[in-house]
Amino acid sequence: MTDLLKTSLNRRTVLQAATVGAVGVSPALRALVHAQGSDAPEKKEVKIGFIPLTDCASVVMASVLGIDKKYGVTIIPTKEASWAGVRDKLVNGELDFAHVLYGLVYGVHLGIAGPKKDMAVLMNLNHNGQAITLSKKLADKGAVNGAGLAKLMASEKREYTFAQTFPTGTHAMWLYYWLAAHGIDPMKDAKVITVPPPQMVANMRVGNMDGFCVGEPWNHRAIMDGIGVTATTTQDIWKDHPEKVLGTTSEFVQKYPNTARAVTAAILEAGRWIDEGLANKNKMAETIAGKAYVNTGVDAINQRILGRYQDGMGKTWDDPNHMKFYNDGAVNFPYLSDGMWFLTQHKRWGLLKDHPDYAGVAKAINRTDVYKQAATASKTPLPKSEMRTHKLVDGVVWDGKDPAKYADGFKLKA
Numbered sequence: 383m384t385d386l387l388k389t390s391l392n393r394r395t396v397l398q399a400a401t402v403g404a405v406g407v408s409p410a411l412r413a414l415v416h417a418q419g420s421d422a423p424e425k426k427e428v429k430i431g432f433i434p435l436t437d438c439a440s441v442v443m444a445s446v447l448g449i450d451k452k453y454g455v456t457i458i459p460t461k462e463a464s465w466a467g468v469r470d471k472l473v474n475g476e477l478d479f480a481h482v483l484y485g486l487v488y489g490v491h492l493g494i495a496g497p498k499k500d501m502a503v504l505m506n507l508n509h510n511g512q513a514i515t516l517s518k519k520l521a522d523k524g525a526v527n528g529a530g531l532a533k534l535m536a537s538e539k540r541e542y543t544f545a546q547t548f549p550t551g552t553h554a555m556w557l558y559y560w561l562a563a564h565g566i567d568p569m570k571d572a573k574v575i576t577v578p579p580p581q582m583v584a585n586m587r588v589g590n591m592d593g594f595c596v597g598e599p600w601n602h603r604a605i606m607d608g609i610g611v612t613a614t615t616t617q618d619i620w621k622d623h624p625e626k627v628l629g630t631t632s633e634f635v636q637k638y639p640n641t642a643r644a645v646t647a648a649i650l651e652a653g654r655w656i657d658e659g660l661a662n663k664n665k666m667a668e669t670i671a672g673k674a675y676v677n678t679g680v681d682a683i684n685q686r687i688l689g690r691y692q693d694g695m696g697k698t699w700d701d702p703n704h705m706k707f708y709n710d711g712a713v714n715f716p717y718l719s720d721g722m723w724f725l726t727q728h729k730r731w732g733l734l735k736d737h738p739d740y741a742g743v744a745k746a747i748n749r750t751d752v753y754k755q756a757a758t759a760s761k762t763p764l765p766k767s768e769m770r771t772h773k774l775v776d777g778v779v780w781d782g783k784d785p786a787k788y789a790d791g792f793k794l795k796a
Contacts, residue, residue: 423455425455425638427458428457428641429478430458433461433579434676435579435598435599436598437508437511439652439670442675443655444652446669447652449655450645453647457645457648461674463578465547465548469495470497480628480630482627483553483627484625485555485728487502487629487747494733501747502634503721503749504646504749505649505753506714507626507627507628507649510705512596512597512625513612514560514601514612514613514616515586515594517609519592521695525613526613526695527614528563531593535571541572542571542572542573543590545590547577550728555724557594558574559775559776560595562776562794563775599678599686601686603682605694606682611694615691617701620774622772639752651760663687666687710763711757711763715750715768716749717770719744722740725740726780727789730796731796737786740785750768778791
């Protein structure tokens with residue numbers, strides 16, 4: 383098509399062609415109509431659910447900083463009370479997207495976490511930055527880490543209660559993996575309960591649990607309140623582990639592909655902004671500490687996002703593997719191997735009765751196609767492979783090559 387013809391096609395001509403379905407219109411004109419409308423988000427305003435946690439930051443900041451508008455969408459962050467509530471609202475369409483637990487999305491897709499619905503992971507929101515907190519009462523008896531906890535549980539027999547945030551979610555899997563790495567069977571040696579993240583500290587204060595795994599700022603909050611100690615960080619369980627994702631339904635992506643791409647690109651750019659420096663991190667902490675978001679003191683957030691850790695017993699350290707939202711693009715790709723790992727743990731602990739089609743499920747859920755488009759739009763670098771390799775705290779290597787053998791290979795399992 384000539385430049386002259388392109389110029390002569392005004393907006394009205396394009397709209398008319400689209401209206402009549404391009405009947406009787408030349409293929410060249412049809413292609414131009416498609417191209418002119420192909421990038422526009424189909425849905426201009428989207429609701430994104432979030433739980434009051436530090437790692438909701440890139441979703442919130444994409445909205446607060448107006449980065450969403452650059453991509454033609456308006457993000458409305460919607461504060462939710464529990465992961466079960468997020469699940470229900472995603473499934474019934476009250477929420478368009480959510481800042482959500484990786485394993486929750488997989489659990490819903492497979493029908494092992496409530497109503498079954500085909501789901502989609504569009505991007506990883508963050509790496510690292512969760513922790514396992516043990517009560518001060520346990521710490522006073524020597525249970526300040528995994529080895530100390532195992533020793534106490536062996537010598538002082540009673541029912542020990544630990545909390546996670548959702549049965550198929552990340553915190554449950556970190557807790558189980560860590561306990562098992564220290565010889566504690568989470569299914570037989572302990573009672574495990576589900577508690578929403580913002581309620582963890584209050585429940586520990588009244589003695590409802592001996593320990594919990596949750597995202598920040600609630601581990602640091604337990605230290606500030608003098609009721610808990612940090613036994614381990616999740617980055618010490620798995621360096622640069624996947625954590626929260628931008629989740630939605632498969633149906634939404636099919637119906638609004640441009641919207642899915644635009645929202646992903648906006649949040650990618652917001653994550654990059656957060657990781658760009660101290661001033662941005664401090665502004666983020668001040669913003670999300672507000673009542674509309676996490677509703678806590680800035681001082682509960684602004685230390686650990688910089689890698690400044692304390693354990694509640696006098697030890698302090700700088701951790702280079704703290705929570706990252708972008709890290710030059712290394713954080714956000716929805717690796718197939720990451721999704722498959724959660725499936726191996728669901729099988730390990732009896733949440734799945736049989737081995738699933740590990741790679742097939744991951745390919746169906748992790749929308750690398752949408753991510754790649756968003757990465758191009760936001761100038762985010764892409765990895766060379768859709769798989770990655772890691773060694774976890776127990777020395778076992780995960781590379782995604784034989785997931786069934788990996789899942790069956792653990793000494794402690796359901």
